Amino acid sequence: MLPILIQNLLARDGWILRGTEAVRKDRRIRFFNRPSPEIAAIARHDGQRFRHLAIVIASSHAEMERLRAPKLADKFPRALFASLEELQTGHPVELPPPAIASFTATVIANTPVGDTHYQLAFQAEELRHLRPPQFFMMDVRPVRAPLGLRAVCRGKWRDAVDRTPQPLLKRPFGICRDFHPHFPADYLKRLDLPTSLTPFLYLPAPDRFDMLYKVLPDALGTPLMTRLKRGDRVHMIGPLGQPFDVRRLRADGIEEVHLVGGGVGMAPLITLIEALRFHAFRVKVFLGIATVQSLRYRDELAATFGEKPRDAYVYVDDFLAAGVAPADIFVSCDVAPPRRIRRLPPENLFHGLVPEQYRRFLATACGKPMAITCGPNRMMEVMADICRDAGVPLKVLLEKRMGCGIGVCFSCVQKVRRPDGAEEFARVCKEGPLFDAKDILWNNHLSKPPSVACGCAPRC
Numbered sequence: 215m216l217p218i219l220i221q222n223l224l225a226r227d228g229w230i231l232r233g234t235e236a237v238r239k240d241r242r243i244r245f246f247n248r249p250s251p252e253i254a255a256i257a258r259h260d261g262q263r264f265r266h267l268a269i270v271i272a273s274s275h276a277e278m279e280r281l282r283a284p285k286l287a288d289k290f291p292r293a294l295f296a297s298l299e300e301l302q303t304g305h306p307v308e309l310p311p312p313a314i315a316s317f318t319a320t321v322i323a324n325t326p327v328g329d330t331h332y333q334l335a336f337q338a339e340e341l342r343h344l345r346p347p348q349f350f351m352m353d354v355r356p357v358r359a360p361l362g363l364r365a366v367c368r369g370k371w372r373d374a375v376d377r378t379p380q381p382l383l384k385r386p387f388g389i390c391r392d393f394h395p396h397f398p399a400d401y402l403k404r405l406d407l408p409t410s411l412t413p414f415l416y417l418p419a420p421d422r423f424d425m426l427y428k429v430l431p432d433a434l435g436t437p438l439m440t441r442l443k444r445g446d447r448v449h450m451i452g453p454l455g456q457p458f459d460v461r462r463l464r465a466d467g468i469e470e471v472h473l474v475g476g477g478v479g480m481a482p483l484i485t486l487i488e489a490l491r492f493h494a495f496r497v498k499v500f501l502g503i504a505t506v507q508s509l510r511y512r513d514e515l516a517a518t519f520g521e522k523p524r525d526a527y528v529y530v531d532d533f534l535a536a537g538v539a540p541a542d543i544f545v546s547c548d549v550a551p552p553r554r555i556r557r558l559p560p561e562n563l564f565h566g567l568v569p570e571q572y573r574r575f576l577a578t579a580c581g582k583p584m585a586i587t588c589g590p591n592r593m594m595e596v597m598a599d600i601c602r603d604a605g606v607p608l609k610v611l612l613e614k615r616m617g618c619g620i621g622v623c624f625s626c627v628q629k630v631r632r633p634d635g636a637e638e639f640a641r642v643c644k645e646g647p648l649f650d651a652k653d654i655l656w657n658n659h660l661s662k663p664p665s666v667a668c669g670c671a672p673r674c
Contacts, residue, residue: 316450328507471498472586480529487533
């Protein structure tokens with residue numbers, strides 16, 4: 215029964231099932247009924263070419279989620295996962311938001327990016343079920359050992375107690391990138407899957423994540439975060455917010471998606487780009503920044519992936535690693551952009567604001583795309599006008615100050631219009647952070663403005 219199910223799916227894309235292999239031109243997916251040591255040997259022999267992939271098929275979705283756990287990654291090296299439950303019905307399972315967990319993450323690196331940004335890499339298996347554009351809340355200082363019953367000399371009590379102002383609330387952040395065991399950071403450049411099968415395939419669960427944050431000199435939280443170092447343990451709560459299932463877009467006839475980000479607002483869109491590329495959507499990216507130099511950093515973690523430390527461009531290198539073609543990456547700079555950024559065509563570098571570059575692009579574009587944007591409120595409001603005039607459906611990733619992140623404090627509300635025309639306040643942390651632009655009432659003086667230090671949600 216199983217080969218027939220897979221054959222029916224692959225036949226839609228012109229694949230032919232032959233024994234335990236499915237072949238189309240020079241692409242090959244192999245369905246193994248073999249022990250894991252043999253799978254590992256084939257993966258090692260294939261190297262980084264991705265001509266062979268193991269697909270582990272579980273009896274149910276719950277069993278598949280158990281097998282995807284990072285601790286089992288060595289048992290199924292470089293394998294994708296599917297469930298017989300979904301293959302039999304021919305429809306992906308509608309997944310509820312993952313359960314919220316309270317946990318401690320371990321810092322891997324805290325790297326300066328430009329003059330005002332940092333990239334924080336950390337390990338947290340509890341976020342393995344996070345799906346874009348969900349976010350998490352984190353303390354800005356590491357977990358400290360309690361003083362307990364340790365004796366403290368009276369003359370040294372000032373050293374034992376930190377009397378400087380301390381932030382009491384956690385800060386919300388979005389994931390910039392996640393990393394899957396046995397899959398290199400740029401695996402999407404070489405992975406080529408049939409579109410009929412991708413809705414039923416899942417990567418091994420990630421256990422390492424990157425986030426980007428901007429340091430506000432007059433703030434209390436983000437300057438403290440710059441002191442985080444490798445090995446520090448930080449308390450977090452997540453995943454939070456509503457996930458967005460990109461698989462729904464194909465049912466709506468969407469084949470191309472445009473991601474438009476302003477500054478650090480691009481950070482939470484990168485995981486969406488990776489999800490779209492995995493599901494074989496065409497992707498175009500529009501990035502608005504102040505200067506190109508603000509994107510540069512020293513990538514010391516490159517050695518972790520078998521590379522030498524190198525000068526890198528945050529965002530641009532992430533787009534390329536996600537398999538986005540250089541011709542599909544557009545950069546707008548407030549000051550005159552350089553003549554070259556990586557392999558991007560010179561005509562894709564624009565002097566001005568990113569909404570204007572996107573408006574000019576739409577004037578000559580064709581097809582039926584949709585757009586997703588994140589950035590300053592004014593930028594997203596202009597994007598809503600541009601997309602409405604062009605007939606392009608738009609979703610906005612909202613950024614608000616948050617107190618709890620779980621919908622209790624109502625500090626992150628945004629005024630929206632319901633389908634029946636009535637107006638109400640929606641909680642960005644609970645009903646969002648992704649909304650249809652047509653539902654947003656932008657002139658909302660009762661809603662707190664977003665922090666400029668945001669990634670997926672504001673941070674201060």
